[in-house]
Amino acid sequence: MKNGLYKKFAHCRFCLNKNLKQVIDLGSQPAANAFLTKKQLKGKEPFFPLKVNFCSKCGQLQLTHIVSPDYLFRNYVYVSSTSPVFVAHFEQYAKSVYKKIKLDSESLVVDIGSNDGILLKPFKKLGVKILGIDPARKIAKEATKNGILTIPEYFDQGLANRIIKKWGFADVITANNVFAHVPYIDELILAAKKLLNSEGVLIIEVPYLVDFLQKNLFDTIYHEHVSYLSIRPLVTLFNRFNMTIFDVEETDSHGGSIRVFVKKNKSKRKVKETVENFIKNEKALGLGKLHTYQKFAKKIEQNKIDLNKLLKKLRSQGKNIIGYGAPAKGNTLLNYFNIGTQVLDYIVEDSQYKQGLFTPGMHIPVVSPKEISETNPDFIFILAWNFAKPIMKKLEQFKSRGGRFIVPVPTPKIY
Ligand SMILES: [Zn+2]
Structure with missing residues (x-):
């Protein structure tokens, strides 16, 4: 492995085909679960390429670079x-x-x-x-x-x-x-x-x-x-x-x-019929076609442009924005969209494991949800956006005080 920590794969891990097409490039990113202590902020943070390949032979979608599982999982705290x-x-x-x-x-x-x-x-x-x-x-x-x-x-x-x-x-x-x-x-x-x-x-x-x-x-x-x-x-x-x-x-x-x-x-x-039915449906949805993934990648790019435009506008109006939820996937979004402390003052997270730490890459402080009522932000940016509805419901009090929500994906919306 390069640096002992990661390695590039030149073939499809499913069918061994060597002719792969890169379809998504999310730049260079730290491991999404590698939250940092204050002391670690001063050290060197490992970054790895985050790119996705498509195998036109078997249809498999996979990362081009593999980070050592030992680095990623041995100290896993997710329970x-x-x-x-x-x-x-x-x-x-x-x-x-x-x-x-x-x-x-x-x-x-x-x-x-x-x-x-x-x-x-x-x-x-x-x-x-x-x-x-x-x-x-x-x-x-x-x-x-x-x-x-x-x-x-x-x-x-x-x-x-x-x-x-x-x-x-x-x-x-x-x-x-x-x-x-x-x-x-x-x-x-x-x-x-x-x-x-x-x-x-x-x-x-x-x-x-x-x-x-x-x-x-x-x-x-x-x-x-x-x-x-x-x-x-x-x-x-x-x-x-x-x-x-x-x-x-x-x-x-x-x-x-x-x-x-x-x-x-x-x-x-x-062998049940379900297997053939799934394959038929996948074919109908274009899962075996390169074009499907190129279109998907374009959508991410547009999302990035639209979201950054919105956030820039709100910040220029002097609005305070904080993040809600610090899931691993939130870090892909923050790092790729380049959203750091210039936009989000802090992120609140229920899990005590993450409170007091800083997000990998963007180094946004993660704090207890109590902070919301103490600092009264104007906007809450929902990082666990696929749970936006229950989160907004949970935070009704914030909304009744005049606060609003930003749901960033697939197209940024304010609620
Ligand atoms: Zn393959």
């Missing part, structure tokens, strides 16, 4: 179960899979990237055997302490062999968001294939490229998200490993996701 919406989603997930795959008390479910055990907890309640795998050491230790045994390692063939020896083969392997995160996907699939029994099922859930395009989720482009997924490229990918997608479901997680069920080719499970 899934802090969000009640996610907890409910994964309870439903476990119940649905339990029924669909016909699991029982003898079944083993292994979750890759299990975080604090948010999916394994409900599986455990249903009475199946469970095992978590997550390289984030702190979170893995905590999960194990709470009764969800979690191995603090990356999932590879070596680990798969050790699991087989100790626990036997798996009936189900789940990987949620992992396929969007992991650059070296081959090793992960080989390991999963090894660990699954002959009728075993790999289930992956990832944000869906169709929602990404239709809802303008360009700010979910950051270094942790190396792949932007749809069914057709996934079919090609699993083909290389003699595996078959036999069913697909849509879920509303992360603004629109797909849950993909994969079997070994020799398994007797029937």
Whole structure:
């Protein structure tokens, strides 16, 4: 890896095609979750290219440069179960899979990237055997302490062999968001294939490229998200490993996701019609065409121009603007649109983990929401803009005092 921290990929990680076209260029950016302490502001902050390639052969959309997963994930502090919406989603997930795959008390479910055990907890309640795998050491230790045994390692063939020896083969392997995160996907699939029994099922859930395009989720482009997924490229990918997608479901997680069920080719499970239907729909939407992504990139550019014009006007009128919410994706938006402390005085964030820190790249201070009533800003700029409605509702008091909201994407609007 260049500087030991990142590396350029010259081929498609799904079909190995070498002829890739760059479609989106978001410049050079720090890791979106690399919030800084006051002391760290004085040090050198690592920046990495943030560009997206399109593979015209299999249709896969992926980052051109990969940042070392160790740098991105080893010290991860994101704990899934802090969000009640996610907890409910994964309870439903476990119940649905339990029924669909016909699991029982003898079944083993292994979750890759299990975080604090948010999916394994409900599986455990249903009475199946469970095992978590997550390289984030702190979170893995905590999960194990709470009764969800979690191995603090990356999932590879070596680990798969050790699991087989100790626990036997798996009936189900789940990987949620992992396929969007992991650059070296081959090793992960080989390991999963090894660990699954002959009728075993790999289930992956990832944000869906169709929602990404239709809802303008360009700010979910950051270094942790190396792949932007749809069914057709996934079919090609699993083909290389003699595996078959036999069913697909849509879920509303992360603004629109797909849950993909994969079997070994020799398994007797029937391939459902849903798979072909998804592929047809993707084709109709132009997902396999370069032009679709070039058009998308142009829309981001226009968004940037319009938003900066609006913010400049408000600042020149002496208005005070603050940010609301410090999600990772907010940093793609701030860095690419070049919105810093010249525009936003500060950003408020509910999560105590981030309060007292500064945003990567733009170095905007992150503070407690209490600050709003103390400083009385004129405008609140909603960074978690896809949750704009519930946020505005929550902040009715601010509005009743005469405050207004800026929703920045897809076209900037004032409410
Ligand atoms: Zn490809």
